[in-house]
Amino acid sequence: MRVRSALVYTVLRLAAFLVPFGLMMLSPLLREYYWLSAIFAALIGLSLSTLFLRRPLDDLSADLASRRRRTVTDEDVEDAATESAGESADR
Template sequence: MRARSAFVYSLLRLLAFFVPFGVMMLFPILREHYWLAAIFAALIGLSLSMLFLRRPLDEVSTGLSERREERRRNARDESVEDAATD
């Protein structure tokens, strides 16, 4: 996994929440009920990330999968080497 792709994805997810939240905080009624604005911003952020952040999510999950498979392969290789030396 590349750290850059994980950082970009995390940053975009945060922006998908905080931008709508900031816009909603401009309305007086939502300033009083900030928890309602947070719920709406979370729903909007989730929707935006599902629609527009598919490629960064795929990059991050592919990187994690490759990293996990590499660790499994290394563990198998070490166990085979240990068995051969015993």
């Protein structure tokens, strides 16, 4: 997995939350109810990431899928053992 794609997506998701949260904390009313600011910032961040972060998410998903395909499964090990046993029996 490329670390860059995971890092880019993580930083952009954090920015999508922290920027609206910081802007709302500038308001005296929302500063008093910081938990309400956090909820609104989470909803705004979710909306922004859904709309604008499709490409970084696709890159991250493709990297994770390629990493998963490269892992060796039990079936692969058993197939290799069966093939090597068949070859040694032929000799």
